[in-house]
Amino acid sequence: MDTVLRIEDLHKSFKTGFIPKGKKILNGISLEVKAGEIFGYLGPNGAGKTTTLKCVLGLIFPDKGNIEIFGQSNLSMQAKEKIGFLPENPYFYDYLSATEFLSFYSDLTLAKKEEKKAKIATLLKLVGLEHVASLQLRKFSRGMLQRIGLAQALINDPSLVFLDEPLGGLDPLGRKEIRDVIVRLKGEGKTVFLSSHILQDIEMICDRVAILVEGHIINQGPLQDLISEKVKVTEITISGMRPEDLRDLGEHYSAQGGRILLKVFEEEKIATILQMIQTKKGKVHSLIPRTETLEDLFVGAVKQK
């Protein structure tokens, strides 16, 4: 599989304060993104995710390191033709209408004039904004801004799309819709670089991830490889029994409204417990094995640091 984005040993520090004190943000980042995958870039706030993105996009210049997009320098025009970027909390010229806005961005790329109109219409439909095509951006809600931002990122039909916290501030419906769009992009053969600190989203759609903590990548690889399949705890919802009956099992339980939630940490015990419940004429409503989540991995990794 081709590498569409390669970052090698990226270092970046900033001088802040009245008397400049160098603060090192990135301490030798290296990662690779393969074609056609959704890559998750993970890390707590202030880890350096956005800084990395800005280095890749040529908005800031690293102290050291090499960045290649499709095998070319990330600063070259050819590379920029093939990428799109949606920044966090995007802000745009608010007096433009959605159509004018996309038209302007289209003019900045090599897109052909004849195809411009059709492209804009398609994109608006994709992000669900075709009904507000003539509405001024100043009247857009946060979620709508996010979507038009996504449309702008796709205006030149890029092969590699960078999304910085694309689901921030959206309601659950909005988040689902955007997630669907991202998956759809993958379906079209595009590669997506998704930077976020909201783990559930990453977990749901990413193929590979990298975890960034304090300017270091502490973990990188396919999502499945990083999270063990090991079952940590099984949650069983029971009714028709009295809590006292479960006490001698020696496991955690909580009772609420006629139902008891039992947490079993050892897998081997499950069969025995199920049998016991059957004997006592209890009813099992649900049995959910909880594996290690990305959150567990994440928190563990951060704690380690």
Next chain:
Amino acid sequence: MKKSFLIILLILSCGLFMGVKVIVDKIPRSKVPGASIIYLPSGKYLKHATFGYSSLLADLVYIWAIQYYGDHTIAERYDNLDHIFSIIAELDPHYLDPYEVGAIIAVYEARDPYLAFKVLDRGLEKNPDQWIFPYQAGHYAAINLKDYDLARQYYKKTMAIEGAPAIAQRLYADAAFKGTDFQTAWENWEEVYQMTDDERIKKIAENHLYQVKSAMDLAKLKDAIEKYRQINGRFPDNLDQLQSAGFLASIPKDWDGKDYIYDPKTGEADSQLKWWKR
């Protein structure tokens, strides 16, 4: 854009504009930098527009004016002298140099003493305690214009101001004399004579009293001689004849009590001494 391209562009454009600037400077323009000052409205309103920096602005205008008047290529630069210096006066009435300098420029370069008087008059109006203004005006009137009446008026003004030098009175008396107002001259020289303790000045005053008396007496004599000649067809043989013939009540003597000398051939009388040689 490549860095090297930008640097070349930078150096090239810089060098070129510097070169053009040198060329442009050499092109003579008929305008005078800052000449719009001439066009300023009355300084009265200007003062309010300067937000309290009027005295600084006065300095700047004054400095500009000096350069402007020093530039001999501007032929018509004196046309607005009064206007410009009036602006300075309105902006900072108590800035004394410009009045004096403006007057000097008016007298010696523009050769227009009346312009100087305007400037100095304004100076006195705004600074009534400054005797220097009417004093200088008096000089210009006496020396450059030889208008002794005007000089007298200025010296009188000078004398009225506290702190004026004593010489002002002497100059006043002298101007009065030159303006043939012997009475005033006499009175003032007498006053100077009485008031001073300085021996030298007493002597000067005395000399001038001699001068005035001689002038007065000689005028009387001349008048009588002329009358005699008209009646008798010839000049008298001596001064006593004037008395005996009834044209004069008595023959005056000079300040020192000496007689006046008389030449019967020409009919002219004169004092024995020149007043400054006493």
Next chain:
Amino acid sequence: MKIRAIAIITFKEAIRDRILYLLLFFAAVCIIFSRLLVLLTVGDRAKIITDVGLASLSVFGTLMAILIGTGLVYKEIDKRTIYTLLSKPIQRYQFLLGKYLGLLLTLFIMLALMTVIFLVLFLLHKYPIEGSIFIAILFIFVELCLITAVAILFSCFSTPILSTLFSLSFYLIGHVSWGLETLINKMPQGGIKTLARIIYILLPDLENFNFKTEVVHHLPIPPKIFFYSSLYGILYTVFILALAMMVFRRRDFI
């Protein structure tokens, strides 16, 4: 062309800025007020209106250039609209040039509006309109081109307030540099005089674009001056823009 796209967008944004119309209002007030000033003087009335009119165009045009120009690039950086722009296949210098040209177009229109007000007043009073007035206005525009470049230069690395102060300083220095020349001529020969002379030639001389006095006093303008003054303006503007590009090209947008 990409520069054109940015220029048009900049124009659309700048023309919306209310400061422009406030300044236009004040310029109109000044020009009309000059009609009243005429009552205070005796003599050639057209002179006052011309002088006040040209001064208004110059002063308010400069204020517009500085107030809008200093915010132009800064706002993009501050509001982060620049992130999406520069991640597109567009060179940084194209962005800067586009901003400059967009503002220039805006100023051109504002200057034209003020000129119309000025000419209407003239026509209402049936004063003759001389061709030299248009020359003076043209060179006011040349001066604005340079000042706009300066405002944008400062906007690339400084906050609007500081940029405004620096730009105003540039304007003031440009109009009193002739005073430095007078000073230099009176200096004794030597190293310091040479150094002062070099600094003098380097400093902007905005009086080169000032033909107000000639127009008002009906003095002749040597034709050579048109060519050399324009050339000076263009070269200095190129210099400033090149400086701006140097500053802008490796700037980190945090």
